[in-house]
């Protein structure tokens with residue numbers, strides 16, 4: 001459809017019609033100043049009713065389609081052997097190619113199971129940059145995550161089109177240093193969230209596969225945003241432009257041995273996830289373990305109707321018009337903000353625009369939590385809710401308790417799928433510009449409460 005318009009002048013537009021709306025509430029600057037103070041300057045602690053445009057996360061915030069909602073009515077809520085489980089299993093096999101499916105209530109539950117099953121005390125898990133929950137589950141199982149992403153990923157100005165790539169020399173070095181027996185698997189994410197939603201190339205993944213095959217090391221794939229990654233491969237990797245996103249998704253999965261999925265992102269549902277593997281012995285163990293933590297192996301914490309919506313969402317996620325518009329909307333916002341001269345992570349990633357808080361607030365040291373302060377300032381300006389992805393998210397070294405200082409100190413404006421229009425994106429860009437113009441007045445923050453795990457969710461702060 002959109003291909004017909006390729007050579008004619010046509011504005012970009014969302015490839016759907018809106019059939020139902022949800023009212024949002026406007027608040028005043030004075031109200032928001034009080035609200036952010038009352039919630040300890042942590043956007044996670046705001047109530048949704050006090051948010052105008054919610055760019056906290058793309059997780060579980062998608063608008064489901066009419067077909068998905070129709071699927072909800074077909075929920076087979078049997079405790080065992082729900083029909084919807086078999087539909088989901090078929091979708092996972094069809095679109096991703098993994099043999100065995102273990103449903104879970106969301107991504108981190110699948111991470112928990114795979115980490116407990118594959119990692120032993122003292123193990124090393126190399127990967128293309130950490131994700132908060134993934135790394136924590138690896139640590140809780142006795143492992144240590146080692147970042148082997150290319151250096152370009154840590155430099156927000158570097159325009160490498162595949163900043164999710166693995167540095168093969170770094171990976172070889174880790175394998176030489178620790179030996180195969182201490183490396184249960186390589187952890188590969190498509191796309192890399194903490195790097196700014198950056199993709200890994202097919203070529204790089206093939207090289208990683210070749211190397212790991214030589215050493216007999218499995219690859220476990222965090223496939224949370226695999227369709228978005230596949231779209232970037234189609235758009236930017238030489239020789240891939242004519243392929244369907246669907247084929248590229250399948251090829252990515254075929255290059256790996258198993259996957260954890262937070263279906264709340266790419267797969268367009270509000271809750272759900274799974275673990276998928278090709279090894280039968282591992283599957284048997286996972287299917288047994290899911291019973292302890294999630295529920296029977298044919299529902300794993302999801303209602304039948306949720307599994308049906310997910311099976312349909314998987315199909316919709318690889319639709320060419322959908323994925324082009326989804327990533328295109330993120331790019332639209334990114335280009336607007338860049339056009340105002342505001343430093344962001346380049347190139348624009350697939351699920352959000354990441355503001356470079358260190359460059360925006362050079363008067364704050366990293367200990368003064370610039371990204372946390374910037375996210376709070378954006379909320380006060382316009383009611384747009386963003387998320388800190390910097391020193392607060394990085395947390396502490398589990399052994400020493402010392403603060404970790406990440407190179408990237410970012411604020412993420414994450415775009416939910418199929419929820420907001422281009423006009424919303426314009427408002428967001430205007431607000432970011434306003435905050436940028438008044439940036440010198442933004443003050444640093446200090447912790448007043450810090451929980452032990454994943455502290456960014458629940459910490460509270462105060463002005464320095």
Ligand code: F0G
Pocket residue numbers: 056057058059106107108109131133134189193222224261262263264273
């Ligand atoms: N892996 C990646 C790459 C993620 O982005 C997330 C969640 C998870 C795993 C965990 O999945 O939330 O379903 O348990 N990311 C959300 C975010 C929270 O806002 O980026 P989950």
